[in-house]
Structures are given as C-alpha cells and as structure tokens.
Amino acid sequence: MSTVTVPKVKPTRPWKRTPKQQALMAANLLISAVVSYFVVLATPMKGKLAYLAIFFIAVIAINFAESYFKSGLAAAKDSIATSFAAAGLIIAVVPIFSILFTIFDRGRAGLNFNLFLHDMKSNGPNDPLGQGGLLHALVGSGIMVGIALLISLPIGILTAIYLTEIKGIYSRPIKFLVQAMSGVPSIVAGLFILSAIVFPITKSSSGLMGGLALSILMIPTIARTSEEVLLLIPNDLREAGVALGGTQWRTISLIVVPAAKSGLITATILGLARVAGETAPLVLVSGGGDAVNPNPFHAPMGSLPFYIWKGFTYGTPESIARSWAGIFVLLSLIFLLFIAARTLSGSGAKK
Amino acid sequence: MINPNEDGNDEMETKTTPSSLSDVANATKARKQPGSGALGVGLEARGIHAWFGDKLVLRDISLDFWSGTVTALIGPSGCGKSTFIRTLNRMHEFIPGAAMAGEVLLNGQDIYEQGTDVTKIRLKVGMVFQKPNPFPSMTIADNVLAGLKLAQLKTENKDDLLEECLERAGLWNEVKDRLNAYGGSLSGGQQQRLCIARSLAVRPEVLLMDEPCSALDPGSTLKIEETIQHLSSSMTIIIVTHNMQQAARVSDYTGFFLSDGGPGELVEVGPTSEIFSRPKDTRTENYVTGRFG
Numbered sequence: 001m002s003t004v005t006v007p008k009v010k011p012t013r014p015w016k017r018t019p020k021q022q023a024l025m026a027a028n029l030l031i032s033a034v035v036s037y038f039v040v041l042a043t044p045m046k047g048k049l050a051y052l053a054i055f056f057i058a059v060i061a062i063n064f065a066e067s068y069f070k071s072g073l074a075a076a077k078d079s080i081a082t083s084f085a086a087a088g089l090i091i092a093v094v095p096i097f098s099i100l101f102t103i104f105d106r107g108r109a110g111l112n113f114n115l116f117l118h119d120m121k122s123n124g125p126n127d128p129l130g131q132g133g134l135l136h137a138l139v140g141s142g143i144m145v146g147i148a149l150l151i152s153l154p155i156g157i158l159t160a161i162y163l164t165e166i167k168g169i170y171s172r173p174i175k176f177l178v179q180a181m182s183g184v185p186s187i188v189a190g191l192f193i194l195s196a197i198v199f200p201i202t203k204s205s206s207g208l209m210g211g212l213a214l215s216i217l218m219i220p221t222i223a224r225t226s227e228e229v230l231l232l233i234p235n236d237l238r239e240a241g242v243a244l245g246g247t248q249w250r251t252i253s254l255i256v257v258p259a260a261k262s263g264l265i266t267a268t269i270l271g272l273a274r275v276a277g278e279t280a281p282l283v284l285v286s287g288g289g290d291a292v293n294p295n296p297f298h299a300p301m302g303s304l305p306f307y308i309w310k311g312f313t314y315g316t317p318e319s320i321a322r323s324w325a326g327i328f329v330l331l332s333l334i335f336l337l338f339i340a341a342r343t344l345s346g347s348g349a350k351k
Numbered sequence: 352m353i354n355p356n357e358d359g360n361d362e363m364e365t366k367t368t369p370s371s372l373s374d375v376a377n378a379t380k381a382r383k384q385p386g387s388g389a390l391g392v393g394l395e396a397r398g399i400h401a402w403f404g405d406k407l408v409l410r411d412i413s414l415d416f417w418s419g420t421v422t423a424l425i426g427p428s429g430c431g432k433s434t435f436i437r438t439l440n441r442m443h444e445f446i447p448g449a450a451m452a453g454e455v456l457l458n459g460q461d462i463y464e465q466g467t468d469v470t471k472i473r474l475k476v477g478m479v480f481q482k483p484n485p486f487p488s489m490t491i492a493d494n495v496l497a498g499l500k501l502a503q504l505k506t507e508n509k510d511d512l513l514e515e516c517l518e519r520a521g522l523w524n525e526v527k528d529r530l531n532a533y534g535g536s537l538s539g540g541q542q543q544r545l546c547i548a549r550s551l552a553v554r555p556e557v558l559l560m561d562e563p564c565s566a567l568d569p570g571s572t573l574k575i576e577e578t579i580q581h582l583s584s585s586m587t588i589i590i591v592t593h594n595m596q597q598a599a600r601v602s603d604y605t606g607f608f609l610s611d612g613g614p615g616e617l618v619e620v621g622p623t624s625e626i627f628s629r630p631k632d633t634r635t636e637n638y639v640t641g642r643f644g
Contacts, residue, residue: 237486238445239478240478240486241501242442243478243550244473244502244549245471245474246501250500250501250502254501255488255497258488259486261488
C-alpha cells in the first residue's frame with residue numbers, strides 16, 4: 001500500500017433522480033389521486049375502474065406538462081411514451097396478481113394435510129372439508145404426465161436434433177408441422193386419442209390414454225424449445241468434434257447434447273408445465289375416478305385438472321372449496337417446475 | 352523458433368523494413384529444402400476448385416506439403432485460404448451448398464475417392480480452428496482425450512497420452528494441477544493450446560491451423576508459435592495466417608493466395624525466405640512489403 005494520501009472522493013450517481021425530483025414525482029401522483037377522486041365525485045362515473053382510468057390520465061397529463069415546460073416538446077413526448085409503457089405494464093401485471101391472490105384466498109379454506117393422504121372414493125361432494133383428499137388426483141397426474149414425458153422426451157429431442165443437426169430434406173415441412181402442432185387446441189389431442197385408440201381398440205378410458213393425449217401436446221413444446229437450445233450451440237463445437245474423427249452421431253451425442261444439457265432440461269420442464277394443467281383431453285380419455293389407481297392400463301384415473309373440474313360441476317360449497325384447493329396445489333406444482341427450470345438454465349449459463 | 356533480434360509483432364514494421372522479414376526467414380528456414388525432411392508421407396492437392404452455391408471461390412490450386420515441414424498460406428481476407436485448407440480434411444462439405452473439384456492425395460490416396468471413410472481421413476488430418484473451441488461440457492483432461500472417445504480409439508495408458516499431448520502443446524506445466532477443471536476456465540491462449548493438444552491426441556499426420564492466433568494476444572501467439580516449431584519435426588503443418596511476420600517466423604514454405612474479385616488463386620509458392628526476399632510475382636512482392644492487402 002502506498003502512503004500517499006489520496007483526497008477522499010465520494011462516489012456519486014448523477015444519472016439518478018435527485019430527492020427534489022422524487023418529491024416532484026410523489027406530488028404528481030398525489031395530485032392525480034386527488035383529481036381523480038374529485039372528478040369521480042363530480043361526474044356520474046362510478047367504481048374502481050373510473051378512479052384508475054382518471055388517475056392514469058391525470059398522471060400522464062401532469063408528466064407531460066412538467067416535461068414540456070422544463071425541457072420542451074421532445075422530452076414531453078418521451079415522457080408520454082414512458083407513461084404509456086408503465087401503464088401497459090400495470091395493466092398486464094394487475095390481473096396476474098389478482099388471479100394469484102384469488103387462488104390463494106379461496107384455496108386456503110380447503111387446504112389441509114389430509115388432502116395429500118386420502119382420495120375421494122368414500123366421500124361425496126357434501127362432506128365437510130376435512131374429509132377426503134386429492135391423493136388420487138396427484139398420483140394420476142404424476143403417472144399420466146410421466147407417461148407423456150417418457151414418450152415425448154425422446155421424440156421431442158430427436159426431432160430437434162433432426163431439425164438442427166441432420167437438417168434433412170424434410171426439415172422445413174417438419175419444422176412447419178411442429179410449429180402448427182404447438183398451436184393445436186388441447187381438446188383436439190383428446191379427441192384424436194378418443195377416436196383413434198379408445199373407441200376402436202381399448203373401448204375404455206385409462207391413464208395410458210390420458211398420457212398419450214398429453215404427449216401429443218408435449219412433443220411440439222419439447223421439440224421447439226430444444227431446437228432453439230441446440231441452435232445456440234456454436235457451430236465451432238460441431239466442426240471440432242467432426243474434425244477429431246467423430247461421426248456425426250457421436251459428435252452430437254458426446255459434444256452437442258452435453259453442451260446443451262441444461263437448456264434441454266429446461267425444455268423438458270417447460271413441456272411438463274405445459275401439460276400438467278391440461279383438462280380437456282383428460283376429461284375425454286382418462287375417465288376421472290375418485291380412488292387412487294396406480295395402474296395406467298386399467299380403470300379410470302384421476303388427475304388434478306379433472307379433480308378441479310369435477311368439484312366445480314358438483315356445485316356444493318364444499319366441493320367448490322375443494323376445487324380451489326386443487327387449483328392452489330396445481331399452481332404451486334407448476335410454479336415449482338418453473339423455478340426449477342430457471343435455476344437449472346441459470347446454473348448452466350454460468351459455465 | 353523465434354529470432355530474438357526480431358522486434359515485436361507490429362504490422363507497421365512490414366511497411367518500412369521489408370528486409371527484416373526476409374532476414375528472419377533466411378535465418379530460421381535455411382534448414383530445410385523441398386522434400387529433404389520427408390518421412391515418406393505427405394499431402395498433395397491437385398487442381399482444387401471450390402464452390403459455394405454457384406460461386407466459384409477457388410480456382411485450380413495445386414500444392415504439395417512435405418512431411419515435417421510447416422507451410423504458411425497468406426493472402427488478403429476472402430481469397431479462399433480457409434476454404435482451401437478445409438478441402439484438405441473434408442470439412443468443406445459441411446457448408447450447405449458447397450461443391451469442389453480436384454484431388455487431395457494423402458499418402459498417394461485420394462481422400463475424395465468414393466467409399467473413403469471420411470472419419471479416418473479427419474483422424475489423419477487434424478484441424479485447429481480460428482476461435483479456441485474447447486468442449487464446454489468437458490474437463491481439461493476429457494477435452495484432450497475427446498478425440499479417442501469420438502473416434503472410438505483405444506489407448507493403453509490414458510494418463511501418459513494426456514501428459515504427452517499437453518506437453519507437446521506447451522500447456523502441461525500450466526494445467527497439470529487442475530486437469531479436472533473445465534476447459535472454459537482457461538485463458539484464450541491456453542484454450543487454443545488445449546485445442547492443439549486435443550488434435551494431437553489422435554496422432555494426426557497433418558495438422559491444419561486456420562488462423563490459430565488471430566483471436567489471441569501477442570504472448571499467447573508466441574507460445575503457439577513455439578508449439579508449432581516443436582511439432583513441425585514430427586508432422587506436416589499447414590497454417591493460414593494474416594500475420595506475415597508469423598508466416599516468416601514459423602514456416603518453411605509460404606503460399607500466397609489472391610482473389611481479384613473472382614475466385615481465389617495461388618499466385619506463388621516457395622521457400623518462405625524466397626517469398627519474403629525475392630518473390631517472383633510483383634503481386635506477392637506488393638503484398639509482403641505491405642503495399643496492398
């Protein structure tokens with residue numbers, strides 16, 4: 001360390017708002033709130049929406065005026081654009097939080113530990129909330145999503161490899177098909193399994209049929225996401241692998257896929273999250289069922305979306321509360337899957 | 352082998368003192384004459400043409416590479432040097448729309464002959480790329496030995512091979528204590544030497560280097576040039592470079608490529624000392640003295 005005394009310099013951030021500017025902004029918001037209160041009072045407009053709309057207009061107008069008098073027309077236009085972007089953000093985010101809050105609020109009543117230990121085979125829709133549970137739905141969802149995963153993971157990733165690595169003459173039409181498939185309404189997947197397998201062959205619903213229907217929805221999701229992940233792998237690596245005397249397949253399996261591993265895991269989890277909440281195809285082909293049924297080849301199988309749907313159709317206060325609890329559980333599971341996907345893709349990017 | 356009197360890598364030098372380049376070339380390259388170092392194997396290009404789509408990018412390149420020599424290919428950007436060396440180990444065909452004509456003889460055998468096992472060709476003719484590209488999912492040790500896995504080769508003692516390759520690439524001392532770290536944790540220059548070690552592990556007869564130092568700092572460049580010097584006694588090296596001083600320092604022979612808007616052609620090839628001191632073609636002279644390009 002040198003002994004020369006260095007004059008103390010305080011770090012500053014001149015690009016940040018000064019306290020005075022912050023006070024101005026707060027004043028703007030306050031004035032807008034007051035204005036919207038009186039406008040609603042004085043005019044026949046009513047309700048929360050009116051307050052909100054007038055509040056937005058007031059904030060934008062005051063911002064515009066302030067920027068115009070301080071810095072001219074260009075700055076004023078800039079402030080309008082900023083205000084609209086912020087308004088758009090709020091309009092987009094408010095419903096999401098509103099939904100999350102509603103689910104938590106309504107689901108709370110039906111939540112208890114018994115949910116995860118019992119099924120509904122000996123409980124009716126009018127039984128009190130402490131009785132019965134959604135174990136059968138959890139088990140069924142797990143089995144059917146698992147079957148869908150077993151089918152979709154290899155097919156989806158191999159499709160992505162065909163599209164990005166092999167680039168055969170059919171890649172264009174296949175790419176188009178995969179994109180079109182990812183927009184297929186989920187009930188179509190259910191109807192397809194129903195008419196192609198259930199009616200002509202098995203003649204009965206089962207968990208396997210549910211898994212097949214879900215895999216129709218899952219394959220395009222995994223294929224598309226994996227394709228994008230594989231496209232990010234630099235071509236250098238493929239060339240290096242081939243230049244070392246590897247065949248194309250060995251280069252893909254030893255170099256390209258391991259390099260894309262974390263992204264492929266993310267693609268898989270996104271595929272899982274995509275189908276975990278699908279209701280329509282399961283209503284058509286899985287048969288529902290109120291008892292725990294671990295056998296996907298025989299007898300109806302319950303699932304979380306089915307449990308939720310069924311609860312609402314009964315219409316009793318208890319069954320509706322059970323459905324809300326089911327929604328809460330399902331959403332929490334999907335949320336966990338997304339967190340897992342984010343964490344895994346994040347840890348892969350660091351390397 | 353770096354001449355200690357050679358002052359710096361500054362490209363400006365070439366403009367003012369062209370003779371210093373030829374001095375270096377004379378001093379270091381007199382040791383070899385065409386064919387004298389032959390080990391009985393070699394690579395010959397015969398009438399190579401290359402196309403991308405309908406565009407002819409290389410016209411009629413014929414060039415011999417003796418074993419145990421270093422050949423530098425110089426020329427302005429876009430004259431087809433990289434395309435040319437990619438035809439030498441059949442990497443050219445990976446570019447969509449690519450086509451070629453001509454023969455590449457490796458030990459007398461045309462590598463483009465129908466029925467040739469292309470993976471065997473690439474084992475014998477290795478390649479180091481412009482940007483260091485260690486495999487990100489592998490450790491340093493796994494990277495070096497990746498070629499064995501890719502080509503399904505057996506080796507008796509992996510540890511010996513690992514040490515030998517890293518030693519020959521001049522990297523052993525820097526990484527011997529962290530062979531299980533990921534390749535991406537090394538500096539750019541170290542990564543490139545790791546890539547060289549990786550190419551060596553499958554024991555190629557020829558090593559193609561496509562501007563191996565263009566992404567590296569002068570210190571790393573120096574190390575790689577030393578590595579090339581060490582390797583040249585046991586294999587054929589073909590290096591594409593934009594740095595003429597580098598060509599003068601490391602190569603025995605130099606080929607000058609040029610494209611006047613059309614396909615790239617080989618203007619002149621000869622011992623490096625002659626290319627830099629007494630080029631036969633005025634275009635070569637203009638280029639090596641820095642008057643254009």
